[in-house]
Amino acid sequence: xxxxxxxxxxxxxxxxxxxxxxxxxxxxxxxxxxxxxxxxxxxxxxxxxxxxxxxxxxxxxxxxxxxxxxxxxxxxxxxxxxxxxxxxxxxxxxxxxxxxxxxxxxxxxxxxxxxxxxxxxxxxxxxxxxxxxxxxxxxxxxxxxxxxxxxxxxxxxxxxxxxxxxxxxxxxxxxxxxxxxxxxxxxxxxxxxxxxxxxxxxxxxxxxxxxxxxxxxxxxxxxxxxxxxxxxxxxxxxxxxxxxxxxxxxxxxxxxxxxxxxxxxxxxxxxxxxxxxxxxxxxxxxxxxxxxxxxxxxxxxxxxxxxxxxxxxxxxxxxxxxxxxxxxxxxxxxxxxxxxxxxxxxxxxxxxxxxxxxxxxxxxxxxxxxxxxxxxxxxxxxxxxxxxxxxxxxxxxxxxxxxxxxxxxxxxxxxxxxxxxxxx
Numbered sequence: 551x552x553x554x555x556x557x558x559x560x561x562x563x564x565x566x567x568x569x570x571x572x573x574x575x576x577x578x579x580x581x582x583x584x585x586x587x588x589x590x591x592x593x594x595x596x597x598x599x600x601x602x603x604x605x606x607x608x609x610x611x612x613x614x615x616x617x618x619x620x621x622x623x624x625x626x627x628x629x630x631x632x633x634x635x636x637x638x639x640x641x642x643x644x645x646x647x648x649x650x651x652x653x654x655x656x657x658x659x660x661x662x663x664x665x666x667x668x669x670x671x672x673x674x675x676x677x678x679x680x681x682x683x684x685x686x687x688x689x690x691x692x693x694x695x696x697x698x699x700x701x702x703x704x705x706x707x708x709x710x711x712x713x714x715x716x717x718x719x720x721x722x723x724x725x726x727x728x729x730x731x732x733x734x735x736x737x738x739x740x741x742x743x744x745x746x747x748x749x750x751x752x753x754x755x756x757x758x759x760x761x762x763x764x765x766x767x768x769x770x771x772x773x774x775x776x777x778x779x780x781x782x783x784x785x786x787x788x789x790x791x792x793x794x795x796x797x798x799x800x801x802x803x804x805x806x807x808x809x810x811x812x813x814x815x816x817x818x819x820x821x822x823x824x825x826x827x828x829x830x831x832x833x834x835x836x837x838x839x840x841x842x843x844x845x846x847x848x849x850x851x852x853x854x855x856x857x858x859x860x861x862x863x864x865x866x867x868x869x870x871x872x873x874x875x876x877x878x879x880x881x882x883x884x885x886x887x888x889x890x891x892x893x894x895x896x897x898x899x900x901x902x903x904x905x906x907x908x909x910x911x912x913x914x915x916x917x918x919x920x921x922x923x924x925x926x927x928x929x930x931x932x933x934x935x936x937x938x939x940x941x942x943x944x945x946x947x948x949x950x951x952x953x954x955x956x957x958x959x960x961x962x963x964x965x966x967x968x969x970x971x972x973x974x
Contacts, residue, residue, distance in 0.1 A: 572616040572954040572961070575682035575727040575780050576824055576911060582873050584915040584955040590973045591918065591930055592941045593960075601959065601970040602655030606648065610679030611909075612727075614954040614961045614968065617685040620658065620704060621650040621954075621961060621968070624692055626678035642667045645678060647692045647702060650968055652956055659707040664698040664714070675909075676723030680778075682952075684728045684735070691735055691752065695724025699737060701755060711755035718744040725778030725822060731792075731805055734758060736781060740796045742772035747781070747794055749808060759808035765799045765815070774819045777837075782825040784832070786848040793832055793848070795821040800834050802848060814846050815855045823871040823911075826879075829894050831859055833874060835866065842866045845896060860896030865889045871911040871952075873919060875933045882908045882921045890935065902937045904929050911952040913960075922949035922962070 576582045593599040612624040625646045642665040649659035672678060681693045685704065693699045696719075700712040718741030726738035735752040739745070745763040750756060767775050774797060781794035783805060792805040797819040802811045818836030826833040831845040841861035850857060865887040873880040879893040886908060889901040906923025913920040918940060919933050926945035932938040947964035954961040959972035 570955070570957070571618070571685075572614070572956060573686060574615055574684045574729065575613055576871060576952065577955070580729070580780075580782055580824055581826055582871060582911055582913055582952070583875070584913065586955050586958060587916045588958045588973060589915050589918075589955065589960055590971050593943055593971050595945045595947070595969075598974055599971050601972050601974070604650055604655040604657065604968045605966065606963065606968050607966075608679070609677045609965075611677045611950040612679050612963075613682040613910075613952040614963055615683040615685045615690070616652065616954055616956050616961065617687065617690075617704065619652045620685070621652055621956075622683045622685050622690050622692075622704075623648045623650070623963065623968070624679035624681065624683060624694065625660075626694075643669050643678060645694045645697055647683070647690070647700075647707075649690075649704070649707065652961075652970070655968070655970060661702070661707050663692060663700050663709070663712075664694060666697050670696070670720055671722065672720075673722035676725065678723065680723060680725045682727040682780075684730050686730065689752070691728045691730065693724075693726075693728045693737060695720050695726070696739065696741070697724070699728070699750075699755075701735075701752065713750070713755050716748065718742075718746075719772070721773060721776060727780040729781055729783065731783050731790075734805065736792065736805075738777075738779065738781060738794065738796075740775065740777035740779075742776060745775055745777075745796060747803070747808070749805070761803065761808045761810070763796055763799075763801070764810070765801075765813065767798050776819060777821040779821040780824045782827065784827040784848065786827065791848055793825045793827075793834075795823075795825060795834050795836060797821065800825070800836075812848075812851050812854045814844070814858065815853070816841065816844050816858070818842055820868065822869050823867065826872060826874040828874045829877055831893070833872060833879060833893065835872065837868045842868075843872075843896075845893070862891065862896045862898075864898055865901055867908070869909040873912055873914045873933070875914055878933065878935070880912065880914075880919055880933060882912050884908055886923065888921070888929075888931065888937065890937070899935055900937050902931075910949045913953045913955070915955060920953060920960075922953060924948040924950060926964075 721742035818839030823835030
């Protein structure tokens with residue numbers, strides 16, 4: 551049964567690697583699924599499944615990104631600007647990139663990339679280092695929102711290029727992760743003052759196109775215009791689309807030139823979940839509003855709001871992304887309510903309350919779903935039409951970063967450490 555479900559997962563039209571380098575936020579296909587078989591199911595800190603455990607001092611919520619034998623993370627200091635008037639701190643904050651060896655857990659690079667004298671206000675629920683890197687052969691793209699973006703040589707750690715001129719007031723901290731397609735690097739800036747998406751030449755860092763969010767937000771309150779979503783690239787109806795949710799709406803852009811193809815208006819703000827595509831529908835989480843979860847066919851042009859196939863407001867997460875497994879949609883809410891919906895209709899199939907608070911996005915592999923709470927709870931349950939708990943693991947350290955997979959190993963970033971966990 552698990553093999554059948556894994557096959558269904560791969561029958562999607564998203565644009566990305568087949569497997570297995572977990573090279574970006576939510577993995578090679580950007581949807582939180584892995585084709586790995588034999589990942590550990592029952593494990594604990596200190597037991598034989600912990601291949602290594604590496605301390606990562608600081609405060610950063612970015613998830614591990616893996617290429618070959620390298621694991622890349624962003625990092626930032628514990629200190630935050632906790633007031634909105636942006637006072638100058640005693641010393642600049644240093645934003646860095648960390649590279650860890652997959653086999654040994656040793657730190658290969660710890661690279662200071664940007665110094666910031668007057669960091670923006672960052673909410674207690676966020677960090678300066680929340681966007682996840684994107685890594686490919688020879689290059690890794692490190693993004694800190696308005697504080698700076700850099701392309702590094704993965705072998706030497708040297709900067710190939712950097713940009714520090716792409717501005718916006720994140721107001722509560724950056725969160726959107728970079729995405730690469732072809733020679734373009736996509737960056738999302740949905741702040742208090744400015745809201746836009748841009749594509750850079752990934753080889754040079756030069757701007758190729760930049761598009762302001764051309765919608766009526768229905769408010770002058772910049773706090774209601776913020777979002778933290780990472781776009782998804784899909785192919786549907788013979789055309790490629792860059793699906794980018796933000797406050798109040800989602801726009802599908804032509805990834806080459808940034809021309810808007812269609813817009814769906816759904817309301818809400820602070821969108822964080824990454825869109826999913828399957829069963830002829832794009833599933834979008836707007837994080838807030840009366841119906842924070844919608845599904846819409848990726849066809850048509852202009853305003854396609856009337857084409858919304860279904861809406862849901864039941865136990866929809868604000869921070870974690872969803873999982874689309876065949877015709878089932880699985881979610882873990884911030885408040886620990888796991889649920890399963892019919893992905894074609896939005897109809898609820900089951901819900902189950904668990905323990906903890908969840909900000910990390912769940913992982914699917916080999917018929918199972920792994921979730922990671924801030925308190926260190928790691929429930930593992932079957933990806934089926936009935937809820938069946940398989941394991942309930944517990945770590946002393948909690949999780950905010952989403953998990954990654956390397957071969958038959960889980961790569962987990964807790965609030966203080968990076969782990970490689972594998973059956974041995």
